[in-house]
Amino acid sequence: MTSPFKYSLSAPQQILNTASKHLNSCALFVDQQAYTYQQLSDDIQQLASFFIENNIKETSIAVYATRNYESYVASIAIMLSSNRYVPLNPKFPVEKNAKICQLSEIKYLFHGKHHSESLDDLITILNPKPIILKNFENDTPSSSDNTMDWNKEAYKIDAKKLEKIKSLAQPDQIAYILFTSGSTGTPKGVPITHKNLASYIHNVASFTTLDHNDRCTQMFDLTFDLSIHDIFVTLNNSASLYVVPDQSVTAPAKFIKEHKITHWFSVPSVISFMKTFKMLKENSFPNLKLSLFCGEALSVDNVKSWEIACPHSEIINIYGPTEATIGITYFKWESSFNDLEFEKDIVPIGHAFSHQEARVMDKALNIQKENESGELYLAGDQLSQGYWKSSEITDQVFIHDKMTQKTWYKTGDIAKYTEYGLCYLGRLDSQVKICGFRVELGEVESTIKKVSGAEFVCAFSTPLKDENATGLEIFISNHEFSTLELLSLCKKALPSYMVPKKIHLRQAFPFNSNGKIDRPALLKVLEKEYVN
């Protein structure tokens, strides 16, 4: 057990400290260019100094976040100067980015070297318009005439300024706000403080050791909080962050080999993609030492394929909602588990990080017995204080327990405690009743995946949004079986009320920007069908 976490430095401050000891080591490799810790640190200081000179503090600053060098500099410098980093995603519809800007009260917008038309569109619809922060080399979006240069001689750093920069960020100040899609359609802002983030980094150190010889992947879009892990865990520990180009993110085999990557972090879907491309051969990635997976259920089948391709890598399954800062429970896979049966063939999510808590409870906050399923609640100093400026939604899911004087975050995930620790069973809102039977859609999906060998399955109860559903429909990626064959496979494996009434064979599946199956998009397909 590690010692209780005591806050000493914020994560961005720690990057400057690390940099000062590893000036010539590679900090970032992005767009085929390597940047040393010296360069990175100089640029971060320059931008932070710009914020200080212009008295920009405790302000929400958006980064139009394509994964280029400037975006990384900006994310770190914004947090370092006690401002709030709010990444936008060029892949989002312009309305969603605009909503995020509006909700987080964006005053400044930073963009990297290449600006796109979509940024012009965004600035056009924003009101009030943010001030655009640009590098003198940049061209400026045509729709904005309000800009500031940050890369000027006046903002050059000196020792005195550096001391000031390092003392700015305070533990209880918000470091970043990330937006998760709310069930109502309005995104919810999750503010994470410097203390939350520093605690997370302290906790993952118990199973992630890194030094200046290590090379870590960066595959997540910057609007996904797992990218915060990539940036800060890597750069706090003097390792190099290798940004996998967009083109290669779904199947980065060559990139991993070519750059001798040692630390991997992705959503489990990437394993499925790489399997499809036959990229997971015996000892394909001999240099990998640690592989982390997070963001969706990790199947035993996928882990086994991964083990074959990376025989020297530890494999760790991480679980955590954005509200609890990136990840809060973990499970270390052992190859001896191969013959064990896990619930639904899903790798457990294990135990909470030290000094964090994860409990399966009922609505009255009574702890469930072992092997009894219930909702997963989380507590600890990684927990956000609640949603950005929406106390009503906060009160619904951040529950204060008078007995223990603790705040519990109600995850909406179903889990149970087993001999391997916690097992994830699915989303509470994917639990439906079909002809009176309680059905977990995730269970139907994993069973059908198993019997058909399909990589992607997505199930819905019908009639849609009806409390008293009478059947199921599934979307399935499949090349082997006909609809009839699939039906007969399902009949053998599932009770009759879980056998799909309709099977939609699909060539392509929609995925969201985080690399997960885009359920709302599939739901829309069904809704359209029903209207017609």
Add this chain to the structure above:
Amino acid sequence: MSTESTFKQKLLSLIEPKADALGLKVTEIDLDDNLVELGIFDSVSFLEFISSLETECDIEIDFSELDPSEFSSIGGLLKNIT
């Protein structure tokens, strides 16, 4: 007809409906144009496309030494697969 040109024809016939949907003619697509960047495929439908290409042509493609950028254009596919 050589294997390469048969392969090319099959390849183009698989791309054609997707290109049509975008209002593009297959013949207008340059050999070096990246099919994902053009919007003909997204990263996932591109995978599905590769699978159907394998089935149609009864071949098995080894991508383990290739980066997606090397086989995301018609030229790249022809070079690496035939």
